[in-house]
Amino acid sequence: MSVTTExxxxxxxxxxxxxxxxxEALTDLRRxxxxxxxxxxxxxxxxxxxxPLAVMQELARHWATDYDWRAxxxxxxxxxxxxxxxxxxxxxxxxxxxxxxxxxxxxxxHGWPGSVIEQLKIVDRLTDPTxxxxxxxxxxxxxxPSMPGYGFSGKPTGTGWGPERMARAWADLMGRLGYTRYVAxxxxxxxxxxxxxxxxxxxxxxAVHTNMPATVPADVNxxxxxxxxxxxxxxxxxxxxxxxxxxxxxxxxxxxxMAARPQTLYGIADSPVGLAAWLLDxxxxxxxxxxxxxxxxxxxxxxxxxxxxxxxxxxITLYWLTNTGVSASRLYWEYRGGFFDAKGVTIPVAxxxxxxxxxxAPRSWTERAYPNLIHYNRVDRxxxxxxxxxxxxxxxxxxxxxxxxx
Numbered sequence: 001m002s003v004t005t006e007x008x009x010x011x012x013x014x015x016x017x018x019x020x021x022x023x024e025a026l027t028d029l030r031r032x033x034x035x036x037x038x039x040x041x042x043x044x045x046x047x048x049x050x051x052p053l054a055v056m057q058e059l060a061r062h063w064a065t066d067y068d069w070r071a072x073x074x075x076x077x078x079x080x081x082x083x084x085x086x087x088x089x090x091x092x093x094x095x096x097x098x099x100x101x102x103x104x105x106x107x108x109x110h111g112w113p114g115s116v117i118e119q120l121k122i123v124d125r126l127t128d129p130t131x132x133x134x135x136x137x138x139x140x141x142x143x144x145p146s147m148p149g150y151g152f153s154g155k156p157t158g159t160g161w162g163p164e165r166m167a168r169a170w171a172d173l174m175g176r177l178g179y180t181r182y183v184a185x186x187x188x189x190x191x192x193x194x195x196x197x198x199x200x201x202x203x204x205x206x207a208v209h210t211n212m213p214a215t216v217p218a219d220v221n222x223x224x225x226x227x228x229x230x231x232x233x234x235x236x237x238x239x240x241x242x243x244x245x246x247x248x249x250x251x252x253x254x255x256x257x258m259a260a261r262p263q264t265l266y267g268i269a270d271s272p273v274g275l276a277a278w279l280l281d282x283x284x285x286x287x288x289x290x291x292x293x294x295x296x297x298x299x300x301x302x303x304x305x306x307x308x309x310x311x312x313x314x315x316i317t318l319y320w321l322t323n324t325g326v327s328a329s330r331l332y333w334e335y336r337g338g339f340f341d342a343k344g345v346t347i348p349v350a351x352x353x354x355x356x357x358x359x360x361a362p363r364s365w366t367e368r369a370y371p372n373l374i375h376y377n378r379v380d381r382x383x384x385x386x387x388x389x390x391x392x393x394x395x396x397x398x399x400x401x402x403x404x405x406x
Contacts, residue, residue: 006327013174017081017092017152018221019073021321026069029320031270033057033064036273047294051277058400059297062314069321072314075120083152084176089161092152094119095177097128103139105179107170108387110144111188112328113279115151116317118388119144120304125395132392137406139398143177147171147189151318151326156327162334163189167196171205180204183402187211187386189331198345207374209401211386211394214343215351215361215369216245221341224249237362244359247338254282268314268325275325277318278392291356291384292389305391342369350375350401354390356383375401 041053074096083092094116097103106126110118122142124131129138146153148161148169169277170193174182183206186194191212198208208398216224219231224245234242257263268275280293296307318323337343340359349370353360360378367373382390 012084014082014084014176018085019076019081020153021069023072024146025321029317030064031162033060033272036060036271051281051381055294055297056273058279059309059313061275062309063272063317067310067313067317069314071310072117072317073105076117079120079123081152083174083284084112084173086172088177089148089155089156089169091148091173092116093143093173094123095141095143096123096127097141098139100139102125102137103141104406105141105143105174105177105182105186105276106398106402107143107145107182109170109172109184109186109190110147110150111186112150112192113315113319114188114385114388115315115318116144116146117151117311117318120386121383121391122387122398125391126398127198129395129399132395134399135394138403139178140381140398143174145173147193147232147328147331150324150331153323155324156330159334161166163196163337164200166193167200168202171197171202173201174204181206183207183209183405185209185211185398188384192337195343195345198347199343200350201347205304205347206405207350207402208345209350209352209375209398211352211354211397212357212384213349213351213361213366213369214338214339215365216241216342216359217368218341220245220365221338235362235364237274237378238364241359241365242243248342248358251282254278255332258329259335260327260333260335261328264327265326269323272316272320275320278325279316279319280312285335292385307385307389311388345370346372348372348405351377352386352394352397352401353378354382354384354386355380356389358384374404 042049077098081094083090108119110116126140126142130136149155181204184194184197191210194208194210195214197205218243223230230242244349266279272376292307293312297309299308302308349372351366363376366376379393382393387394
């Protein structure tokens with residue numbers, strides 16, 4: 001396995017990247033938080049009208065007075081970061097090679113409202129497995145790109161940057177890094193990207209892993225979208241998944257709005273608190289998938305890798321400092337395909353089902369959707385933001401998922 005370490009010429013050049021936010025940007029952020037014009041409190045005793053006033057005011061107080069962006073910046077800069085132009089757009093990515101030369105290259109895809117910050121806790125666990133309960137044979141070389149319009153990547157100035165184009169871009173990126181054999185992983189929008197990579201089957205792609213699998217049969221998907229009774233003959237596991245789909249499709253107003261009118265979200269570019277509330281609220285009927293994020297607001301430290309308040313603020317602050325609230329939202333406008341319906345991927349696929357996902361994919365549906373299924377496991381904890389919430393468990397799943405390909 002070889003890797004290109006020198007800069008490439010011209011448009012394919014790979015340039016080192018170092019995050020260094022001007023201090024005046026952080027001063028302005030704190031000033032804007034302090035100047036927030038607050039609405040009155042909600043008229044209900046729960047989250048059914050949105051993120052409660054008291055939750056947002058306490059988060060804003062901490063954000064403006066105690067939170068330290070520089071600590072997050074240092075964690076980012078402790079990892080090798082780069083940019084390169086792909087298909088006319090500047091792409092930012094983290095690229096960490098394992099000290100184990102036979103490591104398997106992997107490109108890991110984040111989603112919305114995430115960023116590469118979601119994956120920071122899994123990088124060392126994947127590149128140095130012997131320090132985290134694994135063996136040298138489990139090692140990965142890790143590439144984590146920022147999606148177009150997200151984080152430090154460029155913002156598209158025209159249309160067309162949906163999951164299909166990203167899939168082609170990541171294949172280009174892995175080839176540009178010199179990887180001739182690699183795997184891909186994704187959740188949330190990243191799951192759409194790896195499904196597209198599976199459909200495109202670029203040379204060198206061995207398999208994909210998804211923690212938000214697209215497995216729903218066409219008749220079940222149509223019924224769920226319509227809110228109709230389920231097709232006859234579903235097993236108990238399939239019936240439960242159908243009920244979860246009904247719940248999910250009934251609580252995605254935020255997604256529908258971004259799909260219809262992303263440019264109207266000027267408020268999240270102008271108000272840090274407005275941006276934070278937007279990124280926190282998924283209208284979760286029973287607390288999924290953002291339950292872990294909301295719970296983290298009360299968790300100030302963690303020795304086990306669970307999500308904390310400052311880690312949530314790291315991600316929100318990155319959106320603010322890069323002014324990507326609106327540009328990230330346009331991905332919903334770009335995509336016109338189905339969400340959880342089977343896409344027809346035939347290359348090897350690995351699936352991990354987390355209990356806090358938007359629906360728990362039954363094995364029966366998964367085997368039909370991915371006929372070349374090489375790994376299927378249901379774990380007992382973790383949710384939609386799996387790498388962020390349960391990094392050790394997530395890393396263990398990736399080791400198991402691709403072990404047969406080594």
